[in-house]
Amino acid sequence: MTSQPLHIRPLEDWWPAAGKPRLISGPCSAETRQQVVETALRLKATGTVHMLRAGLWKPRTRPDSFEGVGEQGIAWMLEAREATGLPIITEVATAQHAAICISRGIDALWIGARTTVNPFSVQELADALRGVDIPVFVKNPVNADLQLWIGAIERFNRAGITRLAAMHRGFSYYGQTIYRNKPMWEIPIALQTQFPELPIFCDPSHICGRRDLLAHVAQRALDLGMAGLMLESHITPDEAWSDAAQQVTPERLREMIGALSVRRPGADSAPQTNELKLLREKIDRIDKQLVELLGERMNLAAEVGEYKQLHNLQVLQVERWKEIVATRSALAAELGLSKQFIAHYLEHIHKESIRRQSAVMSEGNTGNLRNPSDKGLTT
Numbered sequence: 001m002t003s004q005p006l007h008i009r010p011l012e013d014w015w016p017a018a019g020k021p022r023l024i025s026g027p028c029s030a031e032t033r034q035q036v037v038e039t040a041l042r043l044k045a046t047g048t049v050h051m052l053r054a055g056l057w058k059p060r061t062r063p064d065s066f067e068g069v070g071e072q073g074i075a076w077m078l079e080a081r082e083a084t085g086l087p088i089i090t091e092v093a094t095a096q097h098a099a100i101c102i103s104r105g106i107d108a109l110w111i112g113a114r115t116t117v118n119p120f121s122v123q124e125l126a127d128a129l130r131g132v133d134i135p136v137f138v139k140n141p142v143n144a145d146l147q148l149w150i151g152a153i154e155r156f157n158r159a160g161i162t163r164l165a166a167m168h169r170g171f172s173y174y175g176q177t178i179y180r181n182k183p184m185w186e187i188p189i190a191l192q193t194q195f196p197e198l199p200i201f202c203d204p205s206h207i208c209g210r211r212d213l214l215a216h217v218a219q220r221a222l223d224l225g226m227a228g229l230m231l232e233s234h235i236t237p238d239e240a241w242s243d244a245a246q247q248v249t250p251e252r253l254r255e256m257i258g259a260l261s262v263r264r265p266g267a268d269s270a271p272q273t274n275e276l277k278l279l280r281e282k283i284d285r286i287d288k289q290l291v292e293l294l295g296e297r298m299n300l301a302a303e304v305g306e307y308k309q310l311h312n313l314q315v316l317q318v319e320r321w322k323e324i325v326a327t328r329s330a331l332a333a334e335l336g337l338s339k340q341f342i343a344h345y346l347e348h349i350h351k352e353s354i355r356r357q358s359a360v361m362s363e364g365n366t367g368n369l370r371n372p373s374d375k376g377l378t379t
């Protein structure tokens with residue numbers, strides 16, 4: 001589906017931030033007045049944080065979990081803003097949450113992953129915000145569906161929200177993964193490619209679900225040129241009422257942010273421009289060769305199909321395929337290619353070869369029915 005361009009105000013215009021990366025931090029949930037205010041003061045003292053987050057209404061999987069302090073936490077957040085000067089952001093999931101936040105002067109809103117999945121909820125929120133133009137950060141949906149994410153962003157934009165950003169928090173995944181939510185970086189990259197004007201933030205806390213992976217994911221986000229980070233922090237993380245395993249103290253956060261490398265966005269005026277150009281030219285050439293080789297390989301697979309058709313052999317020859325996997329994997333290992341990568345590559349090659357061979361053979365069969373002599377299979 002083709003999309004209309006978004007009408008987005010550049011981030012620098014509405015959120016000038018000293019220092020990089022732009023950082024939103026604060027507890028997963030507001031728990032007590034003291035916890036919110038103290039977290040804010042300690043975050044402010046780090047000198048690295050630009051906005052204070054705290055969840056008031058918490059979307060929890062099971063009904064007996066802590067579901068947030070609700071509206072009463074707004075006063076604590078306002079007090080924290082007063083004490084630190086940091087703008088405040090919270091999650092809204094219903095039109096009522098949005099109305100409360102607007103009337104109480106919350107500075108920015110985020111839309112949670114469980115809300116983005118539902119176009120009815122998103123539209124209801126967009127309608128509730130029509131004419132307000134408060135900054136909105138739209139988290140990706142829980143499932144790996146780029147169109148659903150785009151749809152939510154479009155709904156807010158069409159309701160007049162122009163201070164708009166996406167937030168990547170990883171995707172629910174059924175297989176094995178070290179992450180709480182698998183990053184699937186290709187999805188935010190595809191979003192950025194389609195909408196270069198849209199700022200994309202990364203939320204390593206909800207991707208990782210555990211402290212030890214945060215720095216790595218945060219660095220990856222910066223390397224991809226993401227606009228900023230959201231990281232959960234807590235004065236006593238182990239005692240947090242929600243998401244304890246992924247929260248860090250404000251002081252640990254400062255250390256982590258201090259260790260990140262912020263790369264330059266482009267290399268156009270950089271001294272290494274020529275070197276980079278040369279490397280890219282080499283890559284372009286290799287990609288062209290790879291595609292040509294794939295074309296050649298598939299043509300050969302089709303010829304094998306013709307042979308099998310002629311000699312009445314079945315398409316799938318298990319022993320031959322095992323040998324291909326073994327020899328190619330051994331070579332790949334020698335060259336330092338990952339096992340998983342080569343396994344994926346071979347799987348795709350195999351699927352396409354079988355498709356090409358089967359196509360040749362079924363063409364041969366119908367051809368034989370129509371006119372056995374005009375398929376040229378005897379040569």
Ligand code: PEP
Pocket residue numbers: 028055059111112113114139169203206
């Ligand atoms: C959160 O930010 O606390 C939260 C609930 O996030 P998500 O919607 O990404 O799970």
Ligand code: MN
Pocket residue numbers: 028029206232242243
């Ligand atoms: Mn959380």
